[in-house]
Amino acid sequence: MIHRYFFIFGIWLLIVIILSGCSASPVQKIYDHLEQSAEIESLVEEHQEPLMNFETQEHQLFEEMIVLSLADIDKIQTLAEEAIELATKREETIEEERERLEQAFEEFNHVEELISGIEDEETREIAAAMYETMEHRYESYKRLYDSYTNSVQLDKQLYEMLQDEELKINDLENQINTINEAYKDVFQKEDEFNTFTKEYNEHKKQFYEAAALNVSFE
Template sequence: MYGKKYLFFISFCILIIVASGCTIGESPAEKMYEHLEQTVSLESGFAEVQEPLIEAEQKEQELFNEMLGLSMKEIDKIKKLADEAIGLADSRGELITKEKESIDSAYEEFKSVNGLVDEIDEDTLKKKANELVETMEKRYKSYDDLHNVYMEALNMDRELYEMMKKEDLAIEDLKSRTEKLNKKYEEVLKSQDAFNNLTDQYNEKKKAFYKEAGFSTTDKKEAS
């Protein structure tokens, strides 16, 4: 009608690499392996929220489009739909909070790796370990940026739905607010792309580190 509101979801699969033919012992590389695999497990909460998050986003978009198709003579129906959309936005907020808790707990586990890198004697392996750590640090920082801009957009969604409940709402005000929201979701998309790119880089560097350390890589899953 006067603009299209885009909802983007964060979607990615963490690389799972399983060591075979070796026993986890006391070497720095093997200790790093344990922490890295625990990090993967702790990020499982990230994946668990994606399906319900997508469903909430899609339903919210449908409600928004339905509201745009109504006239102000149907304000009671608009208010009802707006309240339902606000409820879905609140649900998204809860899911995103759970997602961040998963990422934060994984990051705390990952930080255990930092001190182990200095204990590695072999130069090539230490170099790959450092590259792995540096990339993961950038990845977690990127997720924080993504989380923050997504929450800003979510709050703007709520404000838009509240605005649509006003009986004296001007079309130009609605158009202006929707355009601002579109720009905010463009920021979300850019942040999402940056996070996904760093995830791909991390997956590759993790695979290279495991290979150099002598861990066989099987059951490969690439991040998307």
């Protein structure tokens, strides 16, 4: 699920104007931090294809397990162990994404100390709104990460349960229901994160326009 969240961030095609003065202005410094942050975050895409493959393979294994009977317990156990390995790979991939996004947010945070130095009031207010939205976006991402990793843990518990020859159908149904509810929460967190991403992109565009930066968006 998480692999879909970051494409929304967008691709900025940028043409930087030459600003007057011997040292960079607060606007130019903010611009540099914004684009460095975006560049770091764009590297998250490297993890998307393997993550999608892990999810697909894991789902296929689960589909195989649920049609087998207890007479095939050895086969179920083998498939369950494979599914656990794939779930672990998902956790590792998501952790790598989290670290990359944390780096991007840390780079973005340099913007805060520069906002007060913007001379134009309207541009300064837009920059402040942009910063606040990114803060909300980061907090939203952390909630999404926690929700997703919790769901993966529940998946792994399910695969452990399926290896138990004495597993009761009621316990299995309860675990599946718990997992379904957990992924509903993931979807809700996804929507929240996407909303903040969209708002941030809008504020970023407004900032570039208010600061009269010669930037083209596609």
